[in-house]
Amino acid sequence: MAILVLGGAGYIGSHTVYELIDAGREVVIADNLETGYREAVHPAAAFYEGDIRDRAFIDSVFEKESIDGVIHFAANSLVGESMTNPLKYYDNNLCGTKVLLESMVAHHIDKIVFSSTAATYGEPERVPILETDHTDPTNCYGETKLSMEKMFKWTSQAHGLRFVSLRYFNACGAHVSGKIGEAHNPETHLIPLILQVPNGQREYISIFGDDYDTKDGTCIRDYIHVTDLAQAHILAMDYLLEGGENNIFNLGNGVGFTVKQVIDAARAVTGHSIPEKMAPRRAGDPAQLIASSDKAKNILGWKPVHADLKHIIETAWNWHKNHPQGFTEER
Numbered sequence: 329m330a331i332l333v334l335g336g337a338g339y340i341g342s343h344t345v346y347e348l349i350d351a352g353r354e355v356v357i358a359d360n361l362e363t364g365y366r367e368a369v370h371p372a373a374a375f376y377e378g379d380i381r382d383r384a385f386i387d388s389v390f391e392k393e394s395i396d397g398v399i400h401f402a403a404n405s406l407v408g409e410s411m412t413n414p415l416k417y418y419d420n421n422l423c424g425t426k427v428l429l430e431s432m433v434a435h436h437i438d439k440i441v442f443s444s445t446a447a448t449y450g451e452p453e454r455v456p457i458l459e460t461d462h463t464d465p466t467n468c469y470g471e472t473k474l475s476m477e478k479m480f481k482w483t484s485q486a487h488g489l490r491f492v493s494l495r496y497f498n499a500c501g502a503h504v505s506g507k508i509g510e511a512h513n514p515e516t517h518l519i520p521l522i523l524q525v526p527n528g529q530r531e532y533i534s535i536f537g538d539d540y541d542t543k544d545g546t547c548i549r550d551y552i553h554v555t556d557l558a559q560a561h562i563l564a565m566d567y568l569l570e571g572g573e574n575n576i577f578n579l580g581n582g583v584g585f586t587v588k589q590v591i592d593a594a595r596a597v598t599g600h601s602i603p604e605k606m607a608p609r610r611a612g613d614p615a616q617l618i619a620s621s622d623k624a625k626n627i628l629g630w631k632p633v634h635a636d637l638k639h640i641i642e643t644a645w646n647w648h649k650n651h652p653q654g655f656t657e658e659r
Contacts, residue, residue, distance in 0.1 A: 329354070329394050329395070329396035330353075330354040330355060330356045330393055330395055330396065331353055331354070331355055331356070331395070331396060331397055331398075331399060332357075332358060332389065332390075332397070332398045332399070333345050333348070333356070333357050333358075333373075333399045333401065334357055334358050334359070334380055334398060334399065334400045334401055334402035334428070334614075335358075335359055335364060335400070335401030335403070335587070336355070336357030336358070336362030336364070336366055336369065336373065336375075337357060337359035337366060337369050337375075337393035338359065338363055338365075338401055339359060339370070339499070339509075339511070339512070339554065340401055340443065340499055340554055340558065341357075341359070341364065341401035341417050341443075341559055342365075342369070342370070342508050343503055343508065343554045343555055343557070343558045344399060344401075344557075344558040344561050344562070345357060345369075345370045345373055346370055346503060346507075347509065347558040347559055347562055348558075348562060349370055349372050349373065351373065351562065353372070353562075354368070355372070355373040356373065356376070356389065356395065357369055357370075357373045357375045357376065357412075358375075358376045358377075358378060358380065358385075358386070358389055358402070359375070359376075359377065359402070360377065360378060360379040360380075360402075361377060363404075363512070364453065365511060365514060365654075366655075367621070367655045368511075368538070368655060373380040374393065375593045375620070376389050376648055379424070380402050380424040380427060380428045380645035381419070381420070381424045381427050382427070382454070382500070383430065383431060384426055384532075384558070386427060386431045386480075387431050387435070388436070390431060390432075390435040390437065391424065391435070391459065393506065395435075395437055395507060395567075396422075396439070396569065396610070397419075397433070397435075397437070397439035397440065397441070397565050397568060397569060397619045398428075398439065398440045398441070398443050398656055399440075399441045399443075399561050399565060400428070400429075400440055400441065400443060401443045401473070402420075402424060403418060403425075403443070403473070403476075404417050404420045404421060404469070405445075405466045405469060406469065406514075406516060407447065407469050407516075407598060408474070409518070409603055410468035410469035411467055411468055412536075414468040417468050417469060417472045418468075418472060419474065420656070421469075421472040421475075421476060422472055422475055422476060422479070424657065425476045425479055426479065427582075429479065429480075429483050429489070432489070433487045433489070434523055436567050438487075438488055438489050439489075439490050439491075439565070439568040440480065440489065440490075440491045440492075441491070441492045441494065441543075441564040441565050441567065441568065442476065442477065442480060442491060442493045442494065442559050443494060443496075443570040444473050444474075444476070444494055444495045444496070444563070445469070445470060445473050445494045445495055445496065445575075446495055446496065446497045446578070446580075446617055447465055447466075447467060447469055447470030447473060447620065448463045448465055448470050448473055448474040448477070448495055449462070449463055449464070449465075449467060449470075449495075450464040450465045450466040450470065451464070451614055452614060452616075452617060454617045455616050455617070455618045456580075456619055456620035457578060457617070457618065457620060458578070458618055458620050458623075459495070459557075459576050459578055459623055460579065461571060466625075467612065467615075470510060477493045477576070480493065480574075481574070484574055486624075490568050490572070490573065490574055491574050492564040492565075492567060492568060492572070492574070492575050492576070492577065493575075493576045493577070494553060494557075494560055494561065494564060494576075494577055494579055494580070494602070494624075495576065495577070495578050495579065495581065495619075495646045496557055496560075496579035496619070497549065497550040497552055497578075497579070497580040497617060497618075497619050498517070498518070498549045498550060498551045498552065498553070499518035499552060499554050499641055500517065500519045500551050500553060500554065500641075500644060501519075501520075501553040501554050501634060501640040501643040501644050502554065502644050502646065502647035503554075503555065503641045503647075504555070504643055505645045506647055509560060509643075509644065509647025509648065509651060509654075510554070510644065510647065510648075510654075511531045511651070511654025511655050512654075518549075518587065518590060518633050519534060519551070519590065519640075519641060519644050520595070522590065522591055522594045522602060522649060523594060523598070523641075523644060523645055523648045524648075525600065525602045525603070525651075526585055526594075526598040526599075526600035526602060526645075526649075526654045527648055527649060528652075529652065531568045531603065531632070532601060532602075532603040532605045533590070533591060533602075533603070533604050533605075534602055534606075534607040534610065535587050535591075535604055535605070535606055535607060535608075536587075536607050536609055536610045537606075537607075537608065537609035537610070537613065538606055539609075539618075540609075540615040540616075541578050541615055542586055542615055542616060543586060544564065544588045544589070546586045546587035546588050546612055547586065547587055547590065547614070547615060547616065548584035548585065548586050548615065548616035548617070548618065549578035549584060549585065549587075549616070549617055549633050550581055550582070550583065550584055550617060550618045550619050551581065551590070551633065551637065551640060552579055552580050552581055552587060552632060553577060553633075553634030553639075553640050553643070555633075555634055556579075556630075556632040556633060556635075557579060557636050559630065559633075560577070560579050560624060560628065560630045561631060563583060563628040563630050565626060567583070567628055572627075575627070577621070577623055577624040577627070577628065578619040578620060578621050578623065578624065578632075579619065579621055580618065580619025580620075580621050581619075581621075581625055581632050581635045582599070582618065582619060582620060582621055582622075583607050583618070583635070584616055584617075587590055587638055588604075589637070590637065590641075592608055593638050593641050594641050595635045596638060597638055597642050597645050598642045598645055598659070601614075642659070
């Protein structure tokens, strides 16, 4: 029996596929390559190019392959874009998931692990954030992810679906082999943006606000290595395969780093001065976002092993310096 990874050619999805295959699992990938890359597809995985909004396509995958469970990464995920083009996010994230669930119910596939987000919480009530905290997204991306979680809940009640939702914070780093890594267009994540400076792709890194109520005035975020995230998805699937009930887990290191601390760590790793320039605050940026992952550790047995910030940046730098244009082959 295989695990179907939707969005398995994307950043976190491709790393999860690598970890699954290293663990001896059979893997099937479905991806429309809108933001994923064919070069990121593991050669040992079966690959189907198509869109989960296409019922005939997703039906055909379930009919051709013997699928035991689904890991769902197939969604648009740019916060800014979600605010200027919200209907795109409702179409892909919600309509796509609706079609997927219809097909899963029809084919009697009842286990799904969902790639959710800390954006479901909105402005945090407290730090670290707990799974029981209030959810009130401040952007359309977070709203659609929260709606997808609720779709799983009601489908579970009606059809016996079992699901795990993984709400995670700032994914970062790259596979230790250097074979795959982070490649977004446009790039919006802090660490790859910082590394564009020593790579000669930008002159400086912008810091959006230095007057927050933090140790150095810059925002604090919880950075979690992409391979640690991948392992959590595998543990969550095993939890469901072993009969686990519906659940939601936060994933993070539980340690926050300021923007300036991340830049300083990148300077140490790359040996480059990495000039910085101050810029105005961005609307909606909370001062700090840190996860409590105690629940995932206690129930799933998950423990981040790539928690050191310099090590995270070293893996990212190993990828970016050797792949300054990311995956360059045409899609």
